[in-house]
Amino acid sequence: MGGVILFSRNIESVGQLRSLNRSLQKISSSPLLIGVDQEGGRVARLKKPFTEIPPMALVGKYFRRTKDAKTVKGIGQILGRELRAVGFNWDFAPVVDVHSNPRNPVIGDRAFGPDPRIVTQCAAAVMRGLHREGVVSCVKHFPGHGDTSTDSHKTLPVLKAPGRLIWRRDLFPYRKLFRLGLVKTLMTAHVKYPDLDEQYCATLSEEIINNLLRGRMDYKGLVVSDDLLMKAIAARMNIPDAVLRFLQIGGDLALICREPHLAEEAIRKTEEAITQKPEIKRQLLRSFKKIQKLKKDFLLSRDLLPENVIGCSDHFKLIEIINAED
Secondary structure, eight states: OEEEEGGGGGOHHHHHHHHHHHHHHHHHSSEEEEEOOOTTTTTTTTTSSSOOOOOOHHHHHHHHHHHHHHHHHHHHHHHHHHEEEEEEEEOOBBBBBOOTTTTTTSSSGSSSSSSSSHHHHHHHHHHHHHTTTHHHHHHHEEEETTTTTTTTSOOOOOOOOOHIIIIIIOOOOOOOOOHHOOOOOEEEOBBBBBOSSSSBBBGGGGGGIIIIIITTTTOEEEEEOOOOTTHHHHSSSHHHHHHHHHHHTTTOBBOOOOOOHHHHHHHHHHHHHHHOHHHHHHHHHHHHHHHHHHHHTTTTTTTOOGGGGOOHHHHHHHHHHHHHHH
């Protein structure tokens, strides 16, 4: 097993969460990536007593005014410390979507703002903070969900922007963050970009994942799918087939966030494909090596931090600096 993702439905208390994550690690034959969506603002699976992180739009507003990267990095450190205190080692954050469509129903204040440069600088600071505390970051949603007008949880968004605009605007943060060597994991968008691929959304597009991301942009890290049970995928494709296609075109970890029987079906289908197509086995071995390297870099010799870091006064003081922008 590569890892586990937890949601609010899995979380009851600090003690229960520490115990759950410890148990998961104990029963696994190798160290697990245990992840959660803890962005801040309205996407925060860990509620009080955990520190309430403001929405990233407010963080971006603060940074535009002050250029204070140290405080923004502190946001990442707060996230990292409190996640480590309950056994998480992977945060599906930050969002690096450029919020270019005010009518976007799903991104909005989750993004640092409409300026790709501000998005890049803020994301870099948060990622450095997370990594400093031993938690892997995961930038999302590649190649960009900021200009969509529909929600991929409910339907398939189609973004008709020209490829040159996507490259200049939406891919700007990714290009810069890749050069800085900060991106260890990246999550794909269940969004269709006809100017990049007329047939498939990004998660299932060989043109976008293999040719653009792996090829032109020379990205070497892990590619993670968004939840494949979101309607953008599930309403159009059999989930085991979607998993196999994602892995074949260069994806490394496919997320199925409910319905364990579908995960089991996907594993069986992939195992069958390996026996029939050697190239799939080679691709999966490449993914396995990358996952093992990530675990070696981040997971080994990382103990849980003490519970008293959760919601502590130092964290509250830093958050108050950001909240003063509101």
